[in-house]
Amino acid sequence: MKINNLGTPSALVDLDRLERNATRMADHTRQLGVRLRPHVKTHKCVEAARIQTRGHFGGITVSTLAEAKGFAEAGFRDIIYAVPIAPQKLTGALEIGLRIDRLAVLVDHMETITAIEGIAGAHATIFPVWLKIDCGLHRAGVDPETERAVALAKRLQNSIHIDFRGVLTHAGQSYDAVNRAEALAVAQEEVTVTLGFVDRLAKEEIGVPEVSIGSTPTISSAESLEGIDEVRPGNYAFFDVFQSAIGSCSLDDVAFSVLATVVSVHPEENRAVIDAGALALSKDPGPTHVDPGCGFGRIVAVEDQHPLPGLRLSSVSQEHGEISGPGTAALRPGTLLRILPNHSCLAAACFDSYKIVRDTEIIDQWRPFRGW
Amino acid sequence: MKINNLGTPSALVDLDRLERNATRMADHTRQLGVRLRPHVKTHKCVEAARIQTRGHFGGITVSTLAEAKGFAEAGFRDIIYAVPIAPQKLTGALEIGLRIDRLAVLVDHMETITAIEGIAGAHATIFPVWLKIDCGLHRAGVDPETERAVALAKRLQNSIHIDFRGVLTHAGQSYDAVNRAEALAVAQEEVTVTLGFVDRLAKEEIGVPEVSIGSTPTISSAESLEGIDEVRPGNYAFFDVFQSAIGSCSLDDVAFSVLATVVSVHPEENRAVIDAGALALSKDPGPTHVDPGCGFGRIVAVEDQHPLPGLRLSSVSQEHGEISGPGTAALRPGTLLRILPNHSCLAAACFDSYKIVRDTEIIDQWRPFRGW
Numbered sequence: 001m002k003i004n005n006l007g008t009p010s011a012l013v014d015l016d017r018l019e020r021n022a023t024r025m026a027d028h029t030r031q032l033g034v035r036l037r038p039h040v041k042t043h044k045c046v047e048a049a050r051i052q053t054r055g056h057f058g059g060i061t062v063s064t065l066a067e068a069k070g071f072a073e074a075g076f077r078d079i080i081y082a083v084p085i086a087p088q089k090l091t092g093a094l095e096i097g098l099r100i101d102r103l104a105v106l107v108d109h110m111e112t113i114t115a116i117e118g119i120a121g122a123h124a125t126i127f128p129v130w131l132k133i134d135c136g137l138h139r140a141g142v143d144p145e146t147e148r149a150v151a152l153a154k155r156l157q158n159s160i161h162i163d164f165r166g167v168l169t170h171a172g173q174s175y176d177a178v179n180r181a182e183a184l185a186v187a188q189e190e191v192t193v194t195l196g197f198v199d200r201l202a203k204e205e206i207g208v209p210e211v212s213i214g215s216t217p218t219i220s221s222a223e224s225l226e227g228i229d230e231v232r233p234g235n236y237a238f239f240d241v242f243q244s245a246i247g248s249c250s251l252d253d254v255a256f257s258v259l260a261t262v263v264s265v266h267p268e269e270n271r272a273v274i275d276a277g278a279l280a281l282s283k284d285p286g287p288t289h290v291d292p293g294c295g296f297g298r299i300v301a302v303e304d305q306h307p308l309p310g311l312r313l314s315s316v317s318q319e320h321g322e323i324s325g326p327g328t329a330a331l332r333p334g335t336l337l338r339i340l341p342n343h344s345c346l347a348a349a350c351f352d353s354y355k356i357v358r359d360t361e362i363i364d365q366w367r368p369f370r371g372w
Numbered sequence: 373m374k375i376n377n378l379g380t381p382s383a384l385v386d387l388d389r390l391e392r393n394a395t396r397m398a399d400h401t402r403q404l405g406v407r408l409r410p411h412v413k414t415h416k417c418v419e420a421a422r423i424q425t426r427g428h429f430g431g432i433t434v435s436t437l438a439e440a441k442g443f444a445e446a447g448f449r450d451i452i453y454a455v456p457i458a459p460q461k462l463t464g465a466l467e468i469g470l471r472i473d474r475l476a477v478l479v480d481h482m483e484t485i486t487a488i489e490g491i492a493g494a495h496a497t498i499f500p501v502w503l504k505i506d507c508g509l510h511r512a513g514v515d516p517e518t519e520r521a522v523a524l525a526k527r528l529q530n531s532i533h534i535d536f537r538g539v540l541t542h543a544g545q546s547y548d549a550v551n552r553a554e555a556l557a558v559a560q561e562e563v564t565v566t567l568g569f570v571d572r573l574a575k576e577e578i579g580v581p582e583v584s585i586g587s588t589p590t591i592s593s594a595e596s597l598e599g600i601d602e603v604r605p606g607n608y609a610f611f612d613v614f615q616s617a618i619g620s621c622s623l624d625d626v627a628f629s630v631l632a633t634v635v636s637v638h639p640e641e642n643r644a645v646i647d648a649g650a651l652a653l654s655k656d657p658g659p660t661h662v663d664p665g666c667g668f669g670r671i672v673a674v675e676d677q678h679p680l681p682g683l684r685l686s687s688v689s690q691e692h693g694e695i696s697g698p699g700t701a702a703l704r705p706g707t708l709l710r711i712l713p714n715h716s717c718l719a720a721a722c723f724d725s726y727k728i729v730r731d732t733e734i735i736d737q738w739r740p741f742r743g744w
Binding site for chain 2: 007041085086089111271315319322333351352370372
């Protein structure tokens with residue numbers, strides 16, 4: 001079946017682009033001498049994760065226990081759940097982990113460690129745990145400059161119920177970069193802060209087994225990762241308008257798009273509407289710090305994803321996407337358009353399934369692990 | 373089961389508040405002398421739609437054909453699909469409509485009318501169609517001041533394949549109001565523009581069978597709707613932080629919330645993280661025109677939804693909600709919080725099911741019609 005026979009909105013994954021993105025990152029990380037543990041939250045699909053882990057050790061990173069469970073059942077045996085774990089979720093995580101080699105969790109608070117010890121002790125097992133540090137994003141993670149950070153590492157090292165895996169961080173502030181050079185500076189900061197903390201722990205006689213870092217902007221731009229064991233970029237599988245704007249990729253690398261149909265056209269008022277709104281694209285505002293006029297996604301041609309000038313996706317409401325610009329004169333009710341999303345992780349999560357395409361031919365369908 | 377035994381994030385619907393909101397709107401529209409045809413896109417649930425249509429004629433409004441199909445199968449027999457229809461969706465709409473009294477569609481372009489006539493003719497049937505006009509939102513809808521608007525109405529009236537239902541509009545610009553008085557002014561504009569167009573058509577000897585208008589802000593504030601036949605508010609079933617900020621309701625009326633767990637706390641840095649991010653709350657920026665510091669939802673107490681001071685949901689990423697403020701000192705890993713969303717329609721659409729609660733007791737579970 002061809003793309004233009006699909007109902008809309010539909011989620012499209014361009015398999016050639018996905019494979020190219022995956023190969024490039026696999027080669028790049030191999031050259032950097034680090035293990036690649038892709039974050040699969042972008043697509044939540046077994047098929048995509050298998051492509052990303054080709055030629056690497058097979059470890060993955062997930063953002064929910066629903067993903068952990070789904071990927072574990074599909075045969076992935078080394079998983080990190082990369083959101084600090086709620087104490088209430090420990091039993092569920094333990095049950096998943098016991099069925100594979102390892103489901104590691106991350107912590108940044110002493111009370112969570114106490115809860116982990118309680119659960120692991122009650123089940124007479126040992127829980128694999130990473131210490132999450134904050135290297136500048138100021139979201140989750142303990143400040144590595146504090147005494148608390150050292151105390152957490154010491155407790156993890158000494159606990160009989162915990163397999164201390166190492167120190168982990170995520171430089172999400174790389175999304176504030178305006179180009180590849182700025183992303184590279186953040187990448188260096190990510191490495192420096194983390195290795196500085198490892199040195200500090202060494203002076204306290206706390207050994208750090210491994211160091212895990214990474215985001216798509218920092219790993220895409222990184223030129224050297226000495227001292228780092230593994231990296232966890234994720235978005236690079238699909239990329240998106242945001243990553244293209246800050247230099248992680250070109251717009252032509254974007255492997256995820258949303259097919260939409262024009263349903264209303266008033267070219268004399270420079271306006272049109274498509275049937276893909278906030279529930280198909282998310283309301284992510286995009287790279288406004290680089291391109292204030294970016295709108296809610298980039299409108300491209302259905303056949304080959306070439307950008308269509310004169311069309312701006314200026315607004316999204318629940319099921320309406322509003323298009324403005326002189327290009328509306330070329331639209332008709334029923335015209336198909338393809339939208340490259342601002343943020344592919346959030347747009348992909350709007351769909352229960354993705355249509356897998358090569359050029360304009362649909363060759364498969366993949367189902368993500370939804371929910372929590 | 374009690375709320376605090378749920379996994380997180382979970383979607384909660386407070387049944388008492390939903391029933392109160394539904395009763396108030398049902399009474400209000402009855403006093404105004406108009407039919408209530410609630411827009412069910414906010415919840416997409418049969419159970420909620422049945423509560424909203426109690427004591428009214430039973431008609432509803434939907435935003436997708438998946439909703440139309442689901443509600444038709446559940447016994448709803450008079451439905452308007454309130455997004456201009458793509459020509460490619462006409463056959464699907466026709467099939468649904470033939471199984472109930474009426475699935476009406478709306479149009480704002482001559483080519484769509486031609487496509488409808490083609491499909492209706494081929495099936496030897498008559499398609500119920502509304503003319504969508506733009507009363508100031510400038511999204512979909514034909515400008516009622518134009519000759520095109522009159523030409524569309526004339527064609528709808530004269531077509532042997534079309535049952536011309538009337539003129540329909542939606543004053544979504546009411547969301548730009550900063551208070552109830554401004555929303556009332558938009559409500560008056562919505563009525564005036566629409567009835568002005570009906571008068572203009574009358575002079576051209578085009579009879580308009582019915583007039584349908586409405587949004588939650590305009591209908592909540594409306595004091596008179598003379599000349600209007602039916603109204604289509606939807607969000608009022610749940611309300612949200614946005615509607616409360618512009619005066620459609622009080623914060624205590626909000627019937628939809630997301631239960632979340634604190635997973636990271638660093639009170640000395642005024643930061644904490646919950647496990648509800650953009651995939652549980654959407655990235656809707658909220659009523660920033662009224663309250664620039666609104667954040668991504670309002671944090672309230674789990675037990676009774678009273679607002680918790682000193683806690684601001686300052687940012688959301690995929691699975692992280694970042695909290696700032698002095699109230700973080702009272703949080704621990706594992707603390708449960710309830711979040712009233714900025715936009716309940718978008719937050720509800722993040723979930724495959726809702727937990728129905730009275731006070732803190734879970735009494736039921738509802739499933740929305742997802743997708744398209």
